[in-house]
Amino acid sequence: MARLLPRKDVVIMGLGWTGSILAQELTTAGLEVLALERGPWRDTASDFNIGYMPDELRYAIRKDLFLQPAQEAMTMRNNRTQTALPMRDYGSFLPGAGVGGAGVHWNGQCWRYAPTDFECKSHLTRRYGARKIAELQLQDWGVTFDEIEHCYDRYEYLCGTSGKAGVIKGVVQPGGNPFEGSRSREYPNPPLKMPYSSSLFTKAALEYGLHPFPSPSANVSRPYVNSLGVAMGECTYCGYCERFGCANYSKSTPQTTILPVLIKKRNFELRTECEVMKINLHPDGKSAKSITYVDATGTEYEQPGDLVILCGYGLMNVRMMFLSGIGKPYDPRTGDGVVGRNYCYQTGGGGATLFFDDKRFNPFMGAGALISAAHDFNGDVFDHSNLDFVGGASISSGQTNGRPIGSRPTPPGTPRWGSQWKAATAATYGHVMNIGGSGSSYATRGNYLDLDPTYTDSHGRPLLRITFDFPDNDIRMQNWVGTQVEKIARSLNPKAMTMGKASKGWNVVPYQSTHNTGGAIMGADPKTSAVNRYLQCWDVSNVFVMGASAFPQNAAVNPTGTVCALAYWAAEAIRDRYIKHPGPLVPA
Amino acid sequence: MKRAVAVLGVAVLACATAAQAAPDPARIAAGHYQAILADCLGCHTAPGGKPFAGGLVLETPFGKLATPNITPDRDTGIGGWSPAQFRDAIKSGVAPGGRRLYPAMPYPSYARISDADINDLWTYLGTVAPVRNRVNVNLLSFPFNIRALMVGWNWLFFKPAAAASKPGKSADLIRGEYLVNGPGHCGACHTPKNLFGADRAAALTGASLSGWFAPDITAQARRGVGSWRVGELVTYLKSGHNSHSMASGPMAEVIENSTAQMRDTDLSAIAAYLKDVPGDGASPTALAANGARMKAGAALYEENCQGCHNPGGDGQSIIFPPLAANPVVQQASAETLIRVVLAGTQAAQTARAPTAAAMPSFAWRLDDAQVADILTYIRNAWGNAAGAVSPNRVARSRAALQRR
Numbered sequence: 001m002a003r004l005l006p007r008k009d010v011v012i013m014g015l016g017w018t019g020s021i022l023a024q025e026l027t028t029a030g031l032e033v034l035a036l037e038r039g040p041w042r043d044t045a046s047d048f049n050i051g052y053m054p055d056e057l058r059y060a061i062r063k064d065l066f067l068q069p070a071q072e073a074m075t076m077r078n079n080r081t082q083t084a085l086p087m088r089d090y091g092s093f094l095p096g097a098g099v100g101g102a103g104v105h106w107n108g109q110c111w112r113y114a115p116t117d118f119e120c121k122s123h124l125t126r127r128y129g130a131r132k133i134a135e136l137q138l139q140d141w142g143v144t145f146d147e148i149e150h151c152y153d154r155y156e157y158l159c160g161t162s163g164k165a166g167v168i169k170g171v172v173q174p175g176g177n178p179f180e181g182s183r184s185r186e187y188p189n190p191p192l193k194m195p196y197s198s199s200l201f202t203k204a205a206l207e208y209g210l211h212p213f214p215s216p217s218a219n220v221s222r223p224y225v226n227s228l229g230v231a232m233g234e235c236t237y238c239g240y241c242e243r244f245g246c247a248n249y250s251k252s253t254p255q256t257t258i259l260p261v262l263i264k265k266r267n268f269e270l271r272t273e274c275e276v277m278k279i280n281l282h283p284d285g286k287s288a289k290s291i292t293y294v295d296a297t298g299t300e301y302e303q304p305g306d307l308v309i310l311c312g313y314g315l316m317n318v319r320m321m322f323l324s325g326i327g328k329p330y331d332p333r334t335g336d337g338v339v340g341r342n343y344c345y346q347t348g349g350g351g352a353t354l355f356f357d358d359k360r361f362n363p364f365m366g367a368g369a370l371i372s373a374a375h376d377f378n379g380d381v382f383d384h385s386n387l388d389f390v391g392g393a394s395i396s397s398g399q400t401n402g403r404p405i406g407s408r409p410t411p412p413g414t415p416r417w418g419s420q421w422k423a424a425t426a427a428t429y430g431h432v433m434n435i436g437g438s439g440s441s442y443a444t445r446g447n448y449l450d451l452d453p454t455y456t457d458s459h460g461r462p463l464l465r466i467t468f469d470f471p472d473n474d475i476r477m478q479n480w481v482g483t484q485v486e487k488i489a490r491s492l493n494p495k496a497m498t499m500g501k502a503s504k505g506w507n508v509v510p511y512q513s514t515h516n517t518g519g520a521i522m523g524a525d526p527k528t529s530a531v532n533r534y535l536q537c538w539d540v541s542n543v544f545v546m547g548a549s550a551f552p553q554n555a556a557v558n559p560t561g562t563v564c565a566l567a568y569w570a571a572e573a574i575r576d577r578y579i580k581h582p583g584p585l586v587p588a
Numbered sequence: 589m590k591r592a593v594a595v596l597g598v599a600v601l602a603c604a605t606a607a608q609a610a611p612d613p614a615r616i617a618a619g620h621y622q623a624i625l626a627d628c629l630g631c632h633t634a635p636g637g638k639p640f641a642g643g644l645v646l647e648t649p650f651g652k653l654a655t656p657n658i659t660p661d662r663d664t665g666i667g668g669w670s671p672a673q674f675r676d677a678i679k680s681g682v683a684p685g686g687r688r689l690y691p692a693m694p695y696p697s698y699a700r701i702s703d704a705d706i707n708d709l710w711t712y713l714g715t716v717a718p719v720r721n722r723v724n725v726n727l728l729s730f731p732f733n734i735r736a737l738m739v740g741w742n743w744l745f746f747k748p749a750a751a752a753s754k755p756g757k758s759a760d761l762i763r764g765e766y767l768v769n770g771p772g773h774c775g776a777c778h779t780p781k782n783l784f785g786a787d788r789a790a791a792l793t794g795a796s797l798s799g800w801f802a803p804d805i806t807a808q809a810r811r812g813v814g815s816w817r818v819g820e821l822v823t824y825l826k827s828g829h830n831s832h833s834m835a836s837g838p839m840a841e842v843i844e845n846s847t848a849q850m851r852d853t854d855l856s857a858i859a860a861y862l863k864d865v866p867g868d869g870a871s872p873t874a875l876a877a878n879g880a881r882m883k884a885g886a887a888l889y890e891e892n893c894q895g896c897h898n899p900g901g902d903g904q905s906i907i908f909p910p911l912a913a914n915p916v917v918q919q920a921s922a923e924t925l926i927r928v929v930l931a932g933t934q935a936a937q938t939a940r941a942p943t944a945a946a947m948p949s950f951a952w953r954l955d956d957a958q959v960a961d962i963l964t965y966i967r968n969a970w971g972n973a974a975g976a977v978s979p980n981r982v983a984r985s986r987a988a989l990q991r992r
Binding site for chain 2: 043044045046049050051052223225228229230231232233234236238247248249260261264
């Protein structure tokens with residue numbers, strides 16, 4: 001029998017980026033907020049000690065900071081004809097664990113989505129007709145870029161995002177991305193200093209007629225004091241961003257931007273190593289009553305709260321909705337139901353690896369977003385009328401790291417092991433650059449999430465099942481972008497070159513991206529979305545669901561900026577409207 | 589007659605209730621400010637404990653003392669005291685019943701506080717939440733656990749002097765002198781002590797306590813605050829850092845509990861006074877950069893330190909303190925530096941500077957000779973000058989930290 005605890009105004013599951021933003025905003029609004037975090041407390045000096053943080057074996061290979069399958073596994077299959085099996089190790093994507101969540105170990109690529117991304121279905125239908133997108137299950141977000149522009153701005157000024165604006169108040173800015181949505185002001189910090197590889201790409205892209213620009217980076221280019229008064233140190237280009245905590249207070253994480261202020265608030269409480277079991281609903285099923293959780297000793301508690309906010313990783317939020325009976329589960333046979341719908345990912349492949357003799361790139365100087373990009377082939381920037389796909393990719397080149405275990409490129413034809421391989425890695429290191437493409441991932445009827453019928457976790461709860469393969473549209477798109485990448489790469493006259501290719505058969509072993517989206521998508525219609533435009537559950541109005549689970553389909557660039565902008569958007573709606581008049585913010 | 593007594597009793601009770609129910613808000617506020625000036629909270633609150641409920645263990649050269657509960661709880665706090673008894677304790681170190689306080693309670697400094705201010709403080713303390721928390725104060729071992737010894741100590745060292753008149757000094761300097769040497773009791777940490785734990789003559793020139801070295805805060809140009817502008821000193825006391833240095837350790841607590849909440853005019857007065865306290869003119873010559881230890885230290889600095897503190901030692905003053913020209917780096921004793929490198933430390937957290945960034949521990953990574961070389965280097969690079977640090981000195985601190 002769970003021990004009943006005194007109620008709180010707000011109970012948050014998960015203290016990563018969205019949990020920290022919601023807790024900060026709602027404590028400022030005067031509410032009593034409790035955060036339940038499954039993992040441990042983590043802070044920079046104790047847990048990301050500069051002396052041992054650059055330990056590639058511990059953090060990048062053995063994945064010390066990540067969720068382990070023993071804690072929560074998932075099953076996967078490529079389509080409904082297969083039987084899903086549990087992932088024995090996280091590989092394709094790496095969810096976070098502990099305070100800060102995946103916000104601790106991200107690369108810091110801090111993007112906004114384009115205005116057309118938010119109106120994907122209506123925009124493409126208007127421009128190309130409904131037949132063009134018939135094989136896909138595209139939807140609009142129910143919110144526009146312009147509506148959440150100020151939320152992107154808040155997040156960027158929280159992070160000290162370092163970049164160059166492309167469009168300010170409708171005016172194109174030289175050196176930025178001319179295809180971005182109009183922003184209200186410049187980034188808070190100038191771009192990182194671009195490495196040689198990026199400058200070569202920039203030159204080649206310009207000659208090809210593209211519009212390259214420095215990627216926005218949440219690793220700050222100079223000392224910065226953020227909008228909460230919290231200070232950050234200048235990025236040292238150490239190249240230990242993704243999979244690592246930042247030892248230099250340079251990468252924006254909940255720890256370096258919000259938690260120093262939040263954790264001292266009297267109306268905020270954090271309980272770590274407390275795993276949420278389920279959300280308990282009132283008998284009518286229309287509102288949540290409490291959360292049941294288990295602490296590190298295995299003791300079960302019932303925590304009542306007036307408002308419940310799911311701030312776990314998107315996949316976990318969706319599973320929690322299933323486990324709690326919130327929202328109608330999606331059925332891929334009929335297309336009915338909302339929870340689990342429109343699961344998407346990120347399309348890769350189509351990248352080039354360029355080998356040189358006469359160029360030295362010093363790849364050990366890196367940062368997670370030390371990248372030059374071009375968006376001429378992103379989203380619907382280019383005309384798809386005569387192309388057999390929709391969507392696009394951000395093409396880019398940069399140096400995120402040159403770490404000794406994972407960064408050992410060899411020219412084509414090199415043996416995979418032995419003395420020749422060793423000699424080739426030594427000779428090649430420092431003489432290689434990449435031009436990559438990160439592509440959009442569009443929803444289909446058959447890609448979805450549900451609960452696995454066979455496998456359970458240590459508490460006996462069904463695991464989440466992912467049914468996913470790369471849609472044909474996305475593969476055609478990515479390989480078309482690849483032909484553009486190849487032309488740019490060839491213009492740099494490398495000694496040798498390899499080209500990647502997008503193909504069917506999503507595989508969970510090699511790392512691709514931690515950009516899992518959908519499953520609890522937002523929208524204007526309760527028949528096709530799980531949450532409304534404020535991320536409020538249509539069915540259970542005192543439950544809000546943050547995260548990329550809200551994306552109806554995924555755009556080409558990294559999702560964190562949009563995840564956090566939506567968190568501010570939801571927080572504002574709760575603060576300005578929900579607190580005064582609890583209940584549905586949008587009539588169903 | 590009985591009835592008359594009863595009526596009288598009721599009247600007395602009514603008076604007492606009225607007196608307790610309605611202390612003058614102005615007097616409470618004034619008393620609260622006295623508590624800030626005297627930093628009562630800092631010592632009389634245990635880590636994670638209720639405000640003023642005592643229980644913080646102070647490490648003195650003579651052993652450990654736990655601070656008493658000064659909430660108005662009648663049984664375990666000071667709720668049963670009279671205002672006069674409170675005044676005696678604060679100003680003379682004598683608690684009710686003639687019990688002698690140890691001078692860890694800075695009554696020699698508090699003797700400067702006026703009776704009116706102490707009455708305000710008493711009024712304020714009467715309004716804080718009473719907490720039942722019985723503290724066993726005296727954790728000292730024989731013979732220091734004998735409180736009566738303090739009679740002799742007071743006879744030798746206690747000079748409850750009133751403020752000397754200082755002809756020609758500005759009001760700011762007079763106020764600053766009072767705040768520093770009176771309620772602020774800065775000398776409790778920053779003035780060197782004799783064998784009996786009493787102040788030596790060289791006031792505010794820096795002293796060792798609890799594994800830290802409280803730095804020289806005279807106007808000494810290199811080790812003290814002589815090169816700081818008054819505004820910079822105010823910024824430091826208000827926020828916990830300025831472009832020269834950053835507070836951590838015991839001073840971080842003083843800033844959080846006391847100086848960050850002081851009035852700017854009082855902080856300016858403190859700054860003006862400290863810059864008026866003449867420092868020791870002597871200044872060592874920097875060690876030669878080409879010495880073996882300096883070269884080893886420079887190489888280790890590059891590997892371990894410059895990612896945050898920068899190659900030129902100029903830091904990033906909003907988050908990582910500069911080491912060049914930082915007085916803390918150039919103290920006569922390297923005790924604080926050794927401790928910070930071995931155990932790490934966390935900056936003060938204030939409303940103006942909420943980051944409270946922390947330096948990680950390097951004890952697991954650097955041996956005694958490496959720590960000594962790094963510290964010798966940073967104490968003598970970029971224009972700094974201070975004595976070399978020996979591996980033995982590091983070993984002593986390492987052993988002491990391990991005992992904690």
